[in-house]
Amino acid sequence: MSSAPRSAPFALTRNPMGRLVYVGADGGIHEGVVPVRAFALSAPDQGIALMSAEGRELEWIERLDGLPEDVRGLIAEELAQREFMPEIKRIVAVSSFATPSTWRVETSRGATELVLRSEDDIRRLKGPGALLIADSQGIHFLIRDRKMLDAQSQRILKRFL
Amino acid sequence: MTASATLPEASPLATLEIDLDDLLEFRPGLLSLTATQISDGRQTWTLTPRLTLTHHDHAGVGTLELDDGERRLACWRYSMGRNPAALKFERAFNRQRDSLASGLPPPPLLAGICPICRGPLAPDEDDCPNCARELHTPPSTWTLLRLWRFARPYKGMLLAGFLLTLASTAATLVPPYLTMPLMDDVLIPYQNGKPLDVAKVGWLLGGLLGAALLAWGLGWARTYILALVSERIGADLRTTTYEHLLKLSLEYFGGKRTGDLLARIGTETDRINVFLSLHLLDFATDILMIAMTAVILFTINPWLALATLVPLPVIGWLIHAVRDRLRTGFEQIDRVWAEVTSVLADTIPGIRVVKAFAQEAREAQRFREANKHNLHVNDRLNRVWSLFAPTVGMLTEIGVLVVWIFGIWLITEGSITVGVLTAFLAYITRFYTRLDSMSRIVSHTQKAAAGAKRIFDILDHVSSVPDPAKPLVLPPVQGGIRVENVHFRYGNRAILRGIDLDIQPGEMIGLVGHSGSGKSTLVNLICRFYDVSEGAVKVEGVDLRSVAVADYRKHIGLVLQEPFLFFGTIADNIAYGRPDATRAEIVAAARAAHAHEFILRQPFGYDSLVGERGQALSGGERQRISIARALLINPKILILDEATSAVDTETEFEIQQALNNLIRGRTTIAIAHRLSTLRRADRLVVMDRGRIVEIGDHDELMAREGAYWRLYQAQTRQLDALPALGAPVEEMEKPA
Incomplete structure (x- = not known):
């Protein structure tokens, strides 16, 4: 994808235990490193940090496409396994318009139920009509643009805004 | 495999x-x-x-x-x-x-311990109340009926009010009835040449006056009694909600905005109050009026009565159709209103920051935007609402027209007299004005229901640190604390991961570690501001979750980084934890906390007023008052959460002396950023990312050259390397 993938100043591999192993430019080895997006919501593709298991920043990656294919693949794979923010496509039904309310929703990751503890758990994001809904278990559900939902979902959603 | x-x-x-x-x-x-x-x-x-x-x-x-x-x-x-x-x-x-x-059979699960959280189980329980607690039953839609809980104590007065309503409504229905004989037996015969029956006229007019006076007296008594009751219900509602709110855990307050909570307890209860005393009363009267009128009309002439009642179902339908839209609209208005007050509640306490960063315009803009949102929501609702009332008015006129048409036809047929038509017209004008006001009840009910829902949202919220159903009696507290395999999760973040710590009575423990390492969380769990996600905190061998919260907390003295002083006198603030303390005890506590002398320098000594945040006093002075407060309750367990980090070194020295008096003979858990303040601790517990990494006294840990040593080195080095204010600073590292 990228024009000239230069070799990264560090090495990243996956060990048989399924953990990422980082070897820095100075030769330091860290097992179980995690990639973290710095702006998970507003700019997910800019600024990804590799954190050690102890929570120290090992590497700051400004953009993913500057990295060699295999490293980029490992990071994308690990991010995909860590990131869980189902996007709500449709609100099928809600148990009540008073909170706590159980919603049956169809998401980008399949149909599920979420429990909205209070209206305060719906956070307005910067984009037009973008909402982030935290359910009682701490899972965050994203609505990219509430105006793009179907009429019924919008009607239900409006009662909580 | x-x-x-x-x-x-x-x-x-x-x-x-x-x-x-x-x-x-x-x-x-x-x-x-x-x-x-x-x-x-x-x-x-x-x-x-x-x-x-x-x-x-x-x-x-x-x-x-x-x-x-x-x-x-x-x-x-x-x-x-x-x-x-x-x-x-x-x-x-x-x-x-x-x-x-x-090769041995698996050990049986220990009885009496929850298999999930390892907390203790009551002997007759299979499910741990702690783990089964997250019930998500939404409050019922018939929220207003739940207000009955608050109305029950006033049953007798409510019954009296109802009977008075019945009687006064009946009294108001007498005058139209009297127009019938007045028309048919007096006026029309007189017009046709018969002499005026003065006695009869006197009787009828006297009846009209009597009915009016009776209706006035009964109406007054009814309104007074019911207003009395509703005011009491409102007050009960307010205090109950506030009492419940105070019992909720810190977790609840962490997730709510102050402005929103203020609005709920203040505005919403008032709205419910007005609804009960005014609108609901009117509505009950209206219903009675309509029922009674219908009965009277049918006894006079069933056919004309039928014609009169024709528009009723139409209006009923209209009310129903608009109801849903209005209710959601009013709920939305409430939320938007809370948003507007929240902006205020956010900004006013932070006014120094706002001004310092010159963001007044931005905050004004935020408020303007919240108001704009408010306007927008109101406009949308008013579109429906404004159409609603005139439509009801128009239907009323049409109803009157129907009665005229049908009545004139019946008179030409000779089946009713002019008097009957007059009485009908008199009745239905009352009748329809009632319908009109009844249609208003819809919006009032919806507003009150939305308010009630928001109140019951608070009342239905179960504290996440619940008192056990059958609390154990806490044995005399010596100050021994055991933290057993404690995990704590906040939202989806694991903050503590398996903490084990045994604290002896009278021991002083210093908690050190980077910020975010879980020190404050551990202290919050020991105070039981939160409940552990897994594991247990035990005091004198008893799990904290099995004793009453208040019972336990009175053994805890807490000194925080930001001492909070309530509005009141200094003496009140010192005696906050023990309002019955004598003046001598207050002075003794203040002396021990090295606060006595500066208190005496205040204009009214111990009776001087301190403000919401104790503005008239310096940070160190406020801290010493809060130390005196902790000293006065003579707690067995003392918690110092960064008690000296908000003040300068000299003040710290004074506070330290005060603290030394406080610590003597008590189990003390101290969090301090400046490691030097913890030198006297019997044991230092070094925490890192939710785990304990080292335990030992200062010398041991220094000798080990581990995590503590690194922290200590970093701090001493920092102090040396810290540039003096005004000295040239190294340029900030530029991003690559």
Whole structure:
């Protein structure tokens, strides 16, 4: 994808235990490193940090496409396994318009139920009509643009805004 | 370890329903554990002593990993709702594997301990109340009926009010009835040439006056009694809500905005109050009026009565149709209103920051935007609402027209007299004005229901640190605290991961570590501001969750970084934890806290007023008052959360002296950023990212050259390297 993938100043591999192993430019080895997006919501593709298991920043990656294919693949794979923010496509039904309310929703990751503890758990994001809904278990559900939902979902959603 | 078919006779010892697949999509799956195998439906692994099952979680997703010490064999995922079940499954797995390894049968689960959180179970309970607590039953839609709970104490007065309403409504219905004989027996015969029956006129007019006076008297009594009752109901509602709110855990307050809570307790209760005393009363009167009028009309002439009542179903339908839109609209207005007040509640306490960063314009803009949103929502609602009232008015006029048409026709047919038509017209004008005001009740009811819902939202919220149903009696507290395998999760972030700590009575423990290492959380758990997610905190061998919260907290003295002084006198503030303390005791506490002298320098001594945040006093002075406050309750357990970090070194020295008096003879847990202040601690506990990494006294830990030594070195070096204010500073590292 990228024009000239230069070799990264560090090495990243996956060990048989399924953990990422980082070897820095100075030769330091860290097992179980995690990639973290710095702006998970507003700019997910800019600024990804590799954190050690102890929570120290090992590497700051400004953009993913500057990295060699295999490293980029490992990071994308690990991010995909860590990131869980189902996007709500449709609100099928809600148990009540008073909170706590159980919603049956169809998401980008399949149909599920979420429990909205209070209206305060719906956070307005910067984009037009973008909402982030935290359910009682701490899972965050994203609505990219509430105006793009179907009429019924919008009607239900409006009662909580 | 080879994949093989599950043995048919092996019944599962434990199962776990998982709801996510490898790609993190919602798909149900089932893990099952038998005496010899573990299976996920696709693959089966034979248990060997080398197999390990580990669990961890991130961002609401839990993961179970199976490995044989060299390789990861499988990995399963689930949403956090299933975490307790997953932990249970993991434990079952470990027991089974250990018994295979040792050849002994697995140990029975300990009775009386919750298998999930290891908290104590009441002897007659199978489910741990702590783990089954997260009930998500929404409050019923008939929220207003739930106000009955508050009305019940005033049953007698309410009944009296109802009877008075009945009587006064009946009295108002007398005058139109009297117009009938006035018309037919007096006026029309007189017009036709008969002499005026003066006695009869006198009787009828006297009846009119009497009915009016009676209606006035009864109406007055009714309104007075019911206003009295509703005012009391409103006050009860307010105090009950506030009392309940105070009992809720810090977790609740952390997630709510002050402005919103203020609005709920203030405005909403008032709105419900007005609804009960005014609108509901009117509505009841209206219903009675309509029922009685209908009866009277039907007894006079059923056909004309029928014609009069024709528009009623239409209006009923109209009310119903508009109701839903109005209700959602009013709920929305409430939320938007809370948003407007929230902006104020955010900005006013932070006014210094706003001004310092010159963001007044931005804050004004934020307020303007909230108001704009408010306007927008109101406009939309008013569109429906403004159409509603005139429509009801128009229907009223049409109704009157129908009665005229039908009445004139009946008179020409000779089946009714002019008097009857006059009475009908008199009745229905009352009747329809009532319908009009009844249609208004819709909006008032919806507003009150929305308010009631928001109040009951608070009342229905169960404290996340609940008092046990049958609290154990706390034995005399000596100050021994045991923290057993404590985990704590806030939202989806694990903050404490397996803390074990045994604190002896009278010991002073210093908690050190980077910020975010979990020191304050541990202290909050020991105070039981929050409940542990897993494990237990025990005082004198009793789990904190099994004793009454207030019973335990009176043994705790707390000194915080930001001492909070309530509005009141200095003496009141010192005696906050023990309002019955004598003046001598207050002075003694202040002396011990080295606060006595500066208090005497205040204009009214101990009777001087201090403001909301104690503005007239310096940070060190406020801190010493809060130390005196903690001293006065003579607690066995003392918690100092960064008690000296907000003040300068000289003040710290004074506070330190005050603290030394406080610490004597008490179990003390101190958090301090400046390690030097913890030199006197018997043991220092070094924490890092939710775990204890080192325990020992200062010299031991320095000799070990471990985490504490690094912290200490960093601090002393920092102090040396810290540039003096105004000295040239190294340029900030530029991003690559």
